[in-house]
Amino acid sequence: MHLYPTNRPALLMIAMLALPLALAGCKDNKPTASTAAAQTVPQGQPSSAKAAPATTQTTEAPAAAAQPTSPAFDAHSSAKKAKGAKGKAAAAPKTSYRAGEDPDFAAAKGWPVKYPAPLPGSILPQKRIVAYYGNPLSKRMGALGEYQKDDMLQRLKREVGKWQAADPSHPVQPALHLIAVVAQGDPGKAGLYRMIMPDKIINDVYSWAKSINAIMFIDIQTGHDNIRNVLPRFEWILKNPDVHLGIDPEFNLIKSGKKPGTKIGTYDAADINYASGYLKELVKKYNIPPKVFIVHRFTRNGVTNAKNIQLRPEVQIVMNMDGWGAPWLKRDSYKDYVVAEPVQFTGFKLFYHNDTKKGDALLTPKEVLLLQPKPLYIQYQ
Template sequence: MRYKHTLLIAATLGIFTLGCSQNSGKAGDKTKNEKQAAEGADSTSSETSSAYKPVDTAAYNQKIKDLANGDTSGYWPVKKQPYPLPGAILPFKRIIAYYGNLYSKRMGVLGEYPPNEMLSRLDKEVKHWEKADPKTPVQPALHYIAVVAQGDGGKDGKYRFRMPDKQIDSVLKIAKKREAIVFLDIQVALSDIRTELPLLEKYLKLPHVHLGIDPEFSMKTGAKPGTRIGTYDAADINYCSEFLAKLVKENNLPPKVFTVHRFTRKMVTNSQNIKLRPEVQIVMHMDGWGEPELKKGTYRHWIYPEPVQFTGFKLFYKNDLKKAPNRMMTPEELLKLKPQPIYIQYQ
């Protein structure tokens, strides 16, 4: 499903029905969860700048327990995860992000409105979340698609378009108006993450710039983006995490937040092998659109039973309204989920 303009394709195919809301979606076994968590515990801390406040481990433990929201399955909170380095955002703040691309008004709210109007709308969402959960401060964010899957193969036939530096610089300037952090999102299409990620290194060296990757547009079969749903393996996610950890250690940065989009099982394979590190905070982000029950079903089947570290949830100003009851989920509803998402993205 492509947009009609000549450059960019849709940034999401939405929740394909595929039985998501009806699928029994058996949760992964506890042994796999414990193995994954134990792997994370192998990580060791590294030195960071004293400019960042050390993590209060007791407060951290309490907060991840609170995010589990009374879950008794044994999945949440993730056990034996490493404590983050000083300056960690999660789980102490909830990230509220606006998503999109400056070239397109149809890929998300970030590019749909002039910057000041967009920021004003973001302010309202921030206030809503502060009211819904006054115990958790809000960190505003702009989540910018820096490498965009497209319908045109381009000169190299990779079906992706890299945003010019001036566009990324513009997003950084806009974000500064609200002291917002920035996520650079990568849709590799027929390229690969090992080629695309290093090209953004100079931006990821900045303390307020973080990373998102989108398996939906990782087309390992050679299919054109937008015709099928792509995939990443734990090995790809571990490559990104290791890349980020290296930047954190070499540049004395606070931990990077790393979001991975997901709305089907096959979008992320071997999740039990994802390695946790004190330099990186991983968010498995429920990225599908649809009516509230369908969205909750997707979260329950693909995010809840395969715990990694933290979770996210995406809301669509337009696509979530396409079917009855024709409304978006509210912060109050999302806070009832197990676990509670700590990263919320609006498109």
Template sequence: MLNHNKYIFLPQLVIVAALFCACNGTDGKTSQSASGGKIDSSNVENVGQTQEDITKPVDSAKYFQLQKYLANGDTTGKWPVKNDVLPIDGAILPFNRIIVYYGNLYSKKMGALGEYAPKEMWKMLHAEVAKWNKADTVIKSIAAIHYIATVASGTPGKDNYYINRMPDSQIDSALAIAKMHNAIVFLDIQVALSTIQKELPRLEKYLKMPHVHLGIDPEFSMKTGDKPGRKIGYYDAADINYVTGYLAKLVKENNLPAKILVVHRFTQGMVKNYQDIKKQKEIQIVMHMDGWGEPELKKGTYRHYLYREPVQFVGFKIFYKNDLKKAPNRLMTPDELMKLTPKPIYIQYQ
């Protein structure tokens, strides 16, 4: 199933951005806090994790114990993964489950992040986190935001890459929204007719921040030259290894805690040669089940493409609207998702 819900054209960026800022009392550099005051985004690099979090040594025994817990009794030998590596200090997974709202500040159609004003969005997201902490008392759930910083487009643009690169002012606004609750941030890249090698360096200054992580979307990696949205793209293990190598270098050179890389997936062909994906102690890889539909279809996708091709960690996506397109569909609950093998450690709501 083609994820049309994620794909959107952004033809009038300046006008929509102005409307968003006007509605939320921000000029693109600041955002309203829960107490009504403005948050200055000029110092966002200091939020997200405390110094203690960044330098906290990884408990190796607890790490592998939790990985076994996430394997949820699997007896096939696939889970927990055999070639796992112990991460460097400050690693978030599997000691926390990450609950994120996904979207773009220019559009109300790409997800809850952007659809709702920040204060309302945080109220909703914290309610989801509370549900997860009730469903799983072993692994603590924490809130995060996942912002699409490079968006696949229906128009070619000046470089014919069919992408819209979000201006720094809007990425800064996303970071300011995260700062409202000291949350970690994921920046997402949809490369379209460009490449991950060309687009990743543009976000380097943000990825040098200890609380900023990365998402990449094979669906919109159009190696065949097709326009995004008409066919489903893909990444090879070599592309993913380029990204993990790039991030690992940033981590080592800047003395950062472990980075998380989220790779979206909902078909077999979206990720090729998964067995060649290399593990690095500086990077934690989440293969994310990104498809929408009725519960049985979503669980089938999870079994066929994520369970059968283990990499390291697994995520799961809930679509507030698209999962309900066909009556009597419903949203899957944390209790249901906790029964999956393996248990997902990253949950994204759109």
């Protein structure tokens, strides 16, 4: 039983992000042949350790009404207990879960999924990634750009410490998640409603990441461009072993032809398989460890045909629930759009401002860790 409804589309809130005007000009998975030797590894548990019991949240049963203490009542009660002991034992009360926290629901949907055994140098599932997301040219797109560099890095370190304390079994890998291609409300010179960040900006953020032993993600919002045209542009940075990829279906609007910010976009499994295949070739070409590949999702149509997403040893795919709102809504979205359609690993985004602007407290690491499966990628915006 879920204590929260699992489908409230009328209440769904969407965080639409854009650079300031100053910038306007600037599952049942179907494994591939390579997964023949796949092993089942719970995404929230290091592959070298035994799976821990699922964390559950129970609803306390109401206290029994007070009973008389007369000898006659006690004798009667004892007799009934003795008689009941010879019959069937009373059924234990059923545990209640909030949306997204029910291990039985997750198991029924296919968790833990079967995926290729992690290659040497893989980050997941041995570690948990905790990332700051955004763009240094905008204070409105996330924590990465909201705070001055040194302050931002210190804040990230504090979040990393909280997650390490909440789950000591998973070492935390800090990360900076840079929006390197930003969707735009205007078509721009190319007519593609997107702006590619200068290499200098990318290199600056990369140097910040290296200064704290963090990894970096290149995040792509394609606008009206095609991921097949944009992704190869970043081989020069993705060839580094500590640089990974994220793509955002919300801002892929080729199919609808709408302007970014006016409609939610979508990616199909074919697009995700293209990007995954591209990363696979980079791993082989440069002899580097597997890439982590983040796919953001907070709507049902944000990713279509998810069951057809291919898993490869060279790429670790994370479906990241990146919707904002009240805790119940975020749990619902995680359950409906990530848990219900298993791919490989899961992620969860926390918004410092949008999650709390109606008076709700930001979910804590311990609260997020009640989710089943436990997210291994955490993103702060």
